[in-house]
Amino acid sequence: MASTRRVKRVASLQPGFLKVKPSADFNEASGVKRKRVNRNKKKNWNKYSDINDVESFLNDVRHQERTTGGLLSEKSDESLFFLDIGEPKKAEQKVPETVWGKTRRGKPARPLRIDLILQHDSLVQPPKDVLAHQQPNAKKLRRIAQKSEHLVAKGVLPRRLKRLQRRRPVIEGPKKVVTEANNYPERGYYDIWEQETKDLSDPWYLQQTGKKRVKRPDKLNEKPSVLPAVEVIAAGGSYNPDFFSHQALLQEAHEVEVKKKKADDKLERQLAVNKEDTATLDTVLQEEVEGLVEEDEEEEMAPIEEDDDDAVVGAIASGEKKTEKQRKKEKAEKIKGQLRQADRREIDQKQQLFQLRSIKASVKEQEQNTEEKQKIRKANQEAEKSQPRRLGRLKFQPQDMEVQLSDELAGSLRQLKPEGSVAKDRFKSLQKRNLIEPRERAKFKRRLKLKYTEKRAFKAIT
Numbered sequence: 332m333a334s335t336r337r338v339k340r341v342a343s344l345q346p347g348f349l350k351v352k353p354s355a356d357f358n359e360a361s362g363v364k365r366k367r368v369n370r371n372k373k374k375n376w377n378k379y380s381d382i383n384d385v386e387s388f389l390n391d392v393r394h395q396e397r398t399t400g401g402l403l404s405e406k407s408d409e410s411l412f413f414l415d416i417g418e419p420k421k422a423e424q425k426v427p428e429t430v431w432g433k434t435r436r437g438k439p440a441r442p443l444r445i446d447l448i449l450q451h452d453s454l455v456q457p458p459k460d461v462l463a464h465q466q467p468n469a470k471k472l473r474r475i476a477q478k479s480e481h482l483v484a485k486g487v488l489p490r491r492l493k494r495l496q497r498r499r500p501v502i503e504g505p506k507k508v509v510t511e512a513n514n515y516p517e518r519g520y521y522d523i524w525e526q527e528t529k530d531l532s533d534p535w536y537l538q539q540t541g542k543k544r545v546k547r548p549d550k551l552n553e554k555p556s557v558l559p560a561v562e563v564i565a566a567g568g569s570y571n572p573d574f575f576s577h578q579a580l581l582q583e584a585h586e587v588e589v590k591k592k593k594a595d596d597k598l599e600r601q602l603a604v605n606k607e608d609t610a611t612l613d614t615v616l617q618e619e620v621e622g623l624v625e626e627d628e629e630e631e632m633a634p635i636e637e638d639d640d641d642a643v644v645g646a647i648a649s650g651e652k653k654t655e656k657q658r659k660k661e662k663a664e665k666i667k668g669q670l671r672q673a674d675r676r677e678i679d680q681k682q683q684l685f686q687l688r689s690i691k692a693s694v695k696e697q698e699q700n701t702e703e704k705q706k707i708r709k710a711n712q713e714a715e716k717s718q719p720r721r722l723g724r725l726k727f728q729p730q731d732m733e734v735q736l737s738d739e740l741a742g743s744l745r746q747l748k749p750e751g752s753v754a755k756d757r758f759k760s761l762q763k764r765n766l767i768e769p770r771e772r773a774k775f776k777r778r779l780k781l782k783y784t785e786k787r788a789f790k791a792i793t
Contacts, residue, residue: 400454555765557716562760568733570740570747577737584734723768730759 368379395402403411466472479489488496537543566572567580653661683690719727733750741747761767 396455397453556719556763558764560760560764564733568735570744571742572740577740580732580734581736584732587732719763719769720765722765723770725769725771727762727769729763730756 368375370376370379392402399406482489534543565580565583566576567578572580721727730751735750739748762769
């Protein structure tokens with residue numbers, strides 16, 4: 332037994348010996364015990380599994396796909412073998428130009444080594460990019476296209492094509508003048524020192540000389556109010572007015588003051604306190620004692636309870652179930668009422684035939700009323716253009732009229748006393764013409780209290 336073991340050991344040490352999978356005898360001779368592994372557990376699959384044969388097979392398959400474009404076992408014999416019948420006869424043929432360069436002395440130029448390295452040598456087709464062929468809502472769009480084709484075949488056009496056909500043909504007007512570039516060498520230049528007059532309608536001349544103005548927006552041309560910037564005072568406001576014009580101006584000022592007085596009186600009446608509503612000692616005592624003294628409350632409650640009992644009994648009596656005869660009678664009366672209303676409606680319609688003249692007159696009168704209302708509405712809109720609008724939180728307050736009484740009139744400009752303020756007049760004019768919103772003077776509110784200190788000089792004097 333020992334001799335056989337020695338022969339195996341010596342043979343394994345020879346240089347040409349190929350090791351095979353170790354046998355059980357070798358493991359026993361070497362004294363190494365085979366590890367027992369539970370292959371049912373997933374953690375031992377890769378750790379104690381030999382997959383080299385599978386990987387080598389897959390590598391062989393990939394290599395065949397790269398070099399031959401598929402497995403050799405699936406290839407036909409014609410694609411793998413050919414019949415060698417010797418060298419073909421040389422025929423004078425034109426050598427086509429290759430992608431690598433031109434021919435020289437009838438020989439094509441050989442490609443560079445770097446180009447051969449970079450050339451794609453795999454016969455496996457690149458994988459298809461699925462995302463590049465995907466389209467959102469493709470099924471829905473395909474169904475819509477099929478439906479539109481089906482409708483077109485029937486002669487029904489979709490709404491979009493109908494709208495395009497209904498459009499009016501565009502009438503091409505005169506094309507706008509396009510200014511040419513400054514770097515155009517064939518353009519003629521203007522000599523500003525030349526005595527000849529130039530055509531002022533040329534846009535290039537206006538642009539280069541700076542006389543072409545920027546187009547003003549149409550919105551800026553609209554005035555927010557039709558009132559003039561400076562309003563001329565009435566004739567009665569002159570330093571030496573006519574008697575009647577001065578009295579008319581005084582009457583207008585009087586009406587303004589009367590309106591102000593009425594508004595003040597109305598506010599005082601609304602805020603006034605009625606002396607009769609003020610609390611006295613008797614009313615206060617009555618409010619305090621109310622609810623404490625009970626007089627004849629039981630007597631008042633007794634008849635109320637009887638009435639409640641009667642109401643309950645009446646409700647119960649009225650809630651009795653109706654008989655079949657009563658229901659039929661109510662249904663017949665309801666049908667008779669409906670028929671009566673239908674007959675009445677039919678009679679009214681027949682009577683309207685004899686009222687055509689009165690109906691025409693009423694329609695004509697209604698049209699006249701609508702026209703009058705439209706005229707009134709337009710007149711009001713025109714009047715609103717001369718009135719200040721509400722631009723802010725404050726309402727526009729007109730300026731007080733500058734009027735002199737009869738005894739204050741001056742006979743000459745030398746004795747005339749100035750009234751009002753030019754700045755205030757301009758400020759009110761801007762508000763009245765809707766250029767600025769009505770404002771009020773900002774109130775100054777002191778955040779910190781004033782601190783009074785006595786100086787030394789004051790103490791020295793006192």
